[in-house]
Structure formats: structure tokens, C-alpha cells
Amino acid sequence: MENRSVLIGLHGISGVGWKTIDLLVRSCSDLKDLLHWPAGEYGRLGIPAARIQRLIDELTPFKIEASLEMYERLGIRILTRFDPGYPRLLEETAQPPWVLYCRGRQEVLQRPALAVVGTRTPTAYGRKAARELSHALSAAGFVIVSGLARGIDAEAHRGAKDGAGGTAAVLGVPPDRIYPPEHARLHEEIIAGGGLVMSEYPLGTVPHPGLFPMRNRVIAGISLGVIVVEAAERSGSLITADMALEESRDVFAVPGPIHSPKSRGALSLIKQGAKMVTDPGDIYEEYSHLMSSLGGQTGVSAQSAFMPSPVQQLTEDEAILYRLLSSVPVPIDVLLEQTQFTFGHLHSVLISLLLKKVIAELPGSSYVSI
Template sequence: MARRWIRIRLGKRPPPRCRRGEECGIARWTWNGWAMDIRYLYSALNRVHSVSTTSKASLLDHPDLLLRMRSGGSVPEVHPSLSKAVANLNWEAALEEDKDLESKGIRILSWADEEYPERLRSLPDPPPALYVRGRLETLKPPAIAVVGSRLSTVYGLGVARSLAGDLVRAGLCVVSGLARGIDTAAHEGSLSVPGRALAVLGTGPDRVYPRENEGLHRRILESGGAVLTEFPPGTPPHPRNFPQRNRVIAGLAWGVLVVEATERSGSLITARFAAETGREVFAIPHNLTSRTGIGPNSLIQRGAKLVLQVSDVVEELPEGIRAALKPETSESDRASTPADLSEEGRKVLAHLSPDSARSVDTLCAATGLPAAEVLARLFELQMGGYCVELPGMRYALKRALREPT
């Protein structure tokens, strides 16, 4: 029987001809077993830190070159620095680490996999492999990235949470970076529809950063969402990782919505990646004196689309994407009128704002209610989805309310 070699998707060459049962690369190859283990080749490439992402991307269609470098052979087609870096990898340790990840339910999606996100393939430097926790189906709906400053305002948090909820109810997926501030609010809003929250980490898949978002990380997975990273296990939250992560956030999305950003915010890097790779850039308008409004306002000045409501985003999507969207209705939509609240609850609600937080003392003074009653009504409002508690026991509206009919 003639040997059949499986070519990987988008690949150009078959692997080196090994006799059946011989060691050839990182696994024991057979004539039709090569494609099964190719993910480990690309995952190992993620561990090469001394060369650029663009240099690594040059090998994505050439696994045969990777195999030759892995064996320490001469590869004149590749720059010597890249060839040396790949040859110096501890391939056995990488393989053992990857198999340990898979035993824990973490999926390795390589460039060769059909499930590898199509939007990432259009980047000039796509990751060779992704490590994914959660449902791969979360990667399929069209996505919008919602990003912003870690030093966020009450206004920004409310807008991010509200618009993220509106986007997932419109049938989109919301992707963000699990950072403090706007990213956290965006993920919280996207949890209103199961399976539409997608987080991209700047660490390995075995770490959550910041630690305070471990609960949010868990809720994303429990709701049917996904968390992914291109960084191998054990990678700490080094500052250089986050611009690299931001290109993946932009790459997964059809557009990037910047809610808040200071003049040097990493969110502007995400917006730049989006613009350079043909994605839409959206921004929320801000007060001219707001420090976190400098970024969005400057983006709007340079041509980003000003967003006031979810339809401003949806109408910029390609017609085929818009036609395929399946809007959903959630409990939070139906709970947007206070008609079902107690009289005391409505009184407290009347003194809450989506733009600024109120303390319990402030609400006691405004309503004339005792602190115990105010706290009870605030709990009622939180359970109904009307307000959110912020650090320091301060409270704000989640969104502007519709009048009861």
C-alpha cells in the first residue's frame, strides 16, 4: 500500500519521509498519524521567546522546517537566530507540559486545527497555538472587543457593562482582557447571555491575573464562555505580554470598542492593532475634562465611530454578519422598569445614578430611611439587576431606566 501523508490545513509541504515506526519529530509518526500531533509542534513554537511574533509566524505553513530545526539539522531557509532558538527548546518538557494541560481539560488549538479562529488567520503574526478553557463554540459567533482603562470611572463601568450586555443580546460575542476596570465590567455585562463571554489572558492558562478576578474567570466558564491565551503554562503577568495579548483581542473581533482610556492606555494599542488589520474602531464620547476620556475622544477625532447605543456598532458590521445575528431576550431586559419594586426600593432607586456612585450615608440622608432599610433596598435593587455595588460600599445604576408603561 502506498503511504498517504496528511497535509495540514494551509500547509505547503508533506513531512519528511520516515519509515513506519521510526521517530520523526516529537511523536511516533505513521503514514496517517502526522496531523494528530502537529499541535504539539506549534505549541512548542509558542515557547520561543527570543524572536518576534512575526518571525514565528513565518514558520506556520512550514512544519517540515520546524521538524528539521527540532532535530538540530541545518535549515538554510530560516534565519540562523530563529533556527538556533527553536533547536534550543526543551521539546520533551514542552510535550509533557502540553499533555498535562490536555489531561486537565485545556484544549490546544494549533494553526493546523480547523477550529482555529478564522479571524486570527488574517493577522500578520497569528499565534502558532492557543490554550483554551471552556467551550470552543464561544469562538464561533462574530465578536466585538470591549476594552478600556483599568483606572475606570463609574460612568465608564456602567457604559461598558450596559453595552456589553446589549451586544450579546444582539447576537454577538464580547471579548476582553480580564483586566481590572472596563474589561471586568465588559465581561460582567456579557454574562447576561450564556456562552457569549470570551476572555484573553496575558499569562499562561494556569494563572489568573489579577487574582481578584478569579471569581469572574470561574463565572465565564460556568456560563458557557471561554478563556484563552497564547502564553504557555507558568507564564507570569509580565508587562511585555499585554501588548501581545491585545493583538489577539483585536484579531478575534470584527471591531474594537474603546470605552475609556488615558493618553498612554494599552487600550489604544488594541485600537491601533484593529485599525492596522482592517477592523472597525469604535469609541464612547466623554467629558472634555475627563482623564480617561482623552483616549476615546482622540480616537473619535481621528475617525473612530462615536457610539451611543448598540445599533451604532451593529450597523457597521458586514451585511452577511448582520443577517446571521440571532438577537436574544434576557431577564435583564424585562427588568428594566421599577414597577415591581417596593415603595422604599423605588425611593432609593430615585437617588441612584449611572454616572456617579452613592454611599449608604448619602442615600440615608436623601431618602430619610434608616441605614438598615437602605441596605435592604439596595440588596433588592441588586437582585433585580437595577444597581451594582462598587468598592467602598458605593452604589450606582447599571443603566438608565425606561419609564414603566
């Protein structure tokens, strides 16, 4: 049995956490010896008696093989710190995961990556900014990393999944679960599109809120930098940004309206020295030394690398109306005055734009672009 198999077995034992595994790896030059360790050897290291009993009961060749077969049956590939494909940047962090459970292409982890994170309840402006920025960066060849959560995370994955760089999702739940459940289709689209979905939590881990902040260190750890799109003053996204700073990663922030609570976290980061991002070129110039090797759309301007404008897909009247809208709500009476359309025609054009999902209707018959 290989040392990596023993490590996977250790990692799957309930109550045996990162520090215990670290202690055992440092204390035992050949992990296969652990299969025969008596209780006294574990006790000598100061491991509590209850945990020792679990190690003796669970760390057996039969149970390890059964676990490996289960992962293989579920189509989950395993990457350990003993494997040559383990991401170098993540290895350099203070607490790199011992094991990553993966679905999709692990090769994604070998390419330059940027994290895009933000609030779970974004504005139309935030959704559009995350989606278009992620699309442009992926088109340039960067892997876009996020957490498959609602809001900005999901928009980042959607924008990036079809680009040259693709996308990687880091789960806060075990690899056989999908959270939130409505992202099941996005989960499969990422994998089918050549991306990667991964988790450091073994099968059987009981999901709880504490897993998600720990997941954030992995998002920051595999990335060259973290881009915060929209975040409140107290936000998990700011935790990810703090973790990025602790690991000497770059931190970027997309500015938003000064009166929007969703923008306060990003604006605060900018005040503290994070680089402000208003177009992809702000990112490209930070990594100019990488651009020629990424294999993406590096010969275009920052602005033209954005997702093609929805205006290209609209009729003439739809394009006129779309250009009048932004992230700031515009009442229907203002649109009537600005377009000079009849009410009936304006209403039909609005319905068409809503069906094409390029605008959204807000309470009070106001409209925004998305």
C-alpha cells in the same frame, strides 16, 4: 508525530519567538524534519548559536509528548494555526499567534465578536455603560471579547457571560495563571457559562508588563470592532484601538463627561472619526447584515435590549430614590429635599439600595447609581 505537535513544541521553547517560528515554518515544508535537523541547518537560516542549542535540546519527541500530556492533565486545550478551528479573522492579521491555549468552548471563536475595553479604574458611569452595553450585545448574539483586567474588562465579561453570544477573555499571562488574582471566580464563571479563556503564552512563561500590549493585538484581531468605554489620553485601550485600525477593524467609543479624565481617550477617538455609541442600536446598524443569523434578541429595539433596569427589582420608595441618581454624585441633603422623605426613612432606603448594589456611596455622603 503531527506537524501541529512539533509547532506546539517549538512554541514552548524559551527564547523561540514568533519570528523564529515563522522563519522555520517558511523554510521547512514538513515540520517533523526539524526533529532531526543538525545545528548547521539552523545556522544556515541565521539563527543564533544559543537559540540553536535550545532547539536541539528541547525539540525532541519525548519533550513534546511530555508537554502535551501536561496541558491535557491541566484541562487546557490547544488551538494552532494548522487547525481548522483557528479563527479566520485572527489568521488575517499581521502577526497571528501560532498557538492559543484555551479553557472553555473553542467554538466561541467561530461566532461574530466585538471587543469592549477601557480603563482599569472606571467611574460608576463607565462600569454601568460597559456592563449594560456588553449585556445587550451578547443578548443579540455577539461574543464579547476583553482582557479579564480590572475595571471595564471585568464589567464587560460580567455583562456578557450569560447572554446568547457569551464572552471570551484573552489573558496577558500563561493559561495556568489568573491575573488579577481576585478575578479567579469570574475566570471560572466564564468557562462554566460556555465562554472561553485563552492565552498565547505557554506554560512557564514568566509574566511581565510587556505581555499585555501583545495580548491586545489578539483582542483586536478576533473582533469585528473594538468599543472603548472609558480611557485616559494615554491608555492601553487606545493601543488596542490603534491595533484595530491597523487591521481594518471598526472602532467605536462611548462618550463621557467632557471634564472627566477617564473620558478623554474615548472623546479623542470620536474626534478622530470613531463612531459614537450611546445605545446598542448604534452597533446593530453597523452589522445589520449579520443580525438575522446571530440567533439572539434581534427583534427588539436597541434600548430594550439593554440589561433589565434595576428599578424593576426595587420597592416603590427605592425606585423613587434610584431615579434621582445618575453617574453625577448627589449629596444626601439634596436627596432629602427632592424625596421629601424623613431623614431616618431616607437613610434606610439608601442602605437597602447599597445592599442591592445598585448605588454607591462616595466621600461626603454623596451617592451615584451603578
